Amino acid sequence: MGELLLEELDTPSLLVDLDRLEQNLQHMQEKANAAGVKLRPHTKTHKMADIARLQLEYGAAGITVAKLSEAEAMAAEGIDNIFIATQIVGKKKLERLRTLAGKATIRVAVDSIEQVEQIASFFGDQVPVSLMIEVDTGQHRCGLESPEAVKLADFIVGRFTQVSLAGLFTHEGHAYHAVDREELKRISLRAQRDLIEASKRVEDKWGIQCEKSIGCTLSQLGGEILPDITEIRPGTYVFYDAAHAYFLGHSNFCAATVLATVTSKSGVERIVADAGAKSFTIDQRSSGIVKTSGFGIVKGHPDLLIRRLSDEHAVIVPGTSLVIGERIEVIPNHVCPTINLYDQAYAIRNGKVEKMFKVHARGCNQ
Structure with missing residues (x-):
């Protein structure tokens, strides 16, 4: 693969942050080793x-x-x-x-x-x-x-x-x-x-x-x-997700995101991105220690709430901080079914696609 920049990817796309992935793998292995x-x-x-x-x-x-x-x-x-x-x-x-x-x-x-x-x-x-x-x-x-x-x-x-x-x-x-x-x-x-x-x-x-x-x-x-x-x-430790981010109080371990583009805007009321229920999970956790807000976390934008999803659209409020054409990364509430929606993931480091991961077991439900 020739060098490919993050900004060159089409949307929606599944991304994996390699630095965070490697950190997660190391931390859990160290925990297991320490416990024998x-x-x-x-x-x-x-x-x-x-x-x-x-x-x-x-x-x-x-x-x-x-x-x-x-x-x-x-x-x-x-x-x-x-x-x-x-x-x-x-x-x-x-x-x-x-x-x-x-x-x-x-x-x-x-x-x-x-x-x-x-x-x-x-x-x-x-x-x-x-x-x-x-x-x-x-x-x-x-x-x-x-x-x-x-x-x-x-x-x-x-x-x-x-x-x-x-x-x-x-x-x-x-x-x-x-x-x-x-x-x-x-x-x-x-x-x-x-x-x-x-x-x-x-x-x-x-x-x-x-x-x-x-x-x-x-x-x-x-x-x-x-x-x-x-x-x-x-299992989920490999990527973590929004539910675990709410438990931890931060999203620093979240390694998998869905890249999306803002395609529509209605004044300050709302924006719409081109990734919906067919791009990341519609799951929500309504109570308990991992209670989630909305349908995922917009990375780097704590003020935004993904209010609802349809098949191909995410409706996000408020509509003040983003413009049409801007790209966002969404940390899904539940990462496991999200991965199953994709044939491949783009493994990113320092804004560049370092490799591609094939989702070998996609759709393997039997």
Whole structure:
């Protein structure tokens, strides 16, 4: 690629600030190292194999993905240690899992006897993946409460000798609903203690070592890592977003923005930019410690509010400080679904495009 300046990019475009990205990768790896745990970042945030490779270069032990198709996209790019943190059900997906397991070391989430029986029946005497039991520590989405998670572990270890139980994990995503930092810390510590207690019961009964894996960027920002935890799986830390900026009180860590152009102006009442719901997320957080205002933060313009979005337009108030043709960068409220809207991101340093990141796992929802 010849040298390309930021001002030469068309809009809307997805930008990644390389200095901030590298800072974020380093800080989280240092946190993991200081706590003596493995970092297995969740790549559903960025969906980019180039950034996953950077995370591994900084010291990550492997990656986490949300879907089987994300794992396939990452394995196709040579990444060979992957945890699929959602449950896989059905013959078609198990056939794909078998192919994937020939290319990479794979862990898979389970939270029911039925899933384990499907996997054992499909693969027979040689199951090429190891299992991680999901523990529900308060999010009330997938997973089992601790006593039931222990029973599932007993079922796996006692009945299916050909199946490897790697450990237990939780996603303490309910931390995002905390009303203050103290509640955030309580949620984080409670989730870890529940996970550790269940894991130790399995270890004591069966004489095995369990991975004890937690995963939530916000809890890493606001809490400590208990000594018995062995792995953390934050995802959003790679870029952060407006929700985390409201929590932190600044946007200095926010590495991903959407570049847009002011295309319309109505006196001092409002301006309109050419990036809407099809360019960055329409998500809002209406309460709690990460409550957001509007539909994103206009970088460098704390006076502006993105009042509403339509498919291709952002309506911003007031209309006094910008003119038609001026360009803005928007920090999205929720960066993960924003990334999934783009084929590529422009990696920027000192106002120049240093490289391009392909969004390898864009649309990988199966």
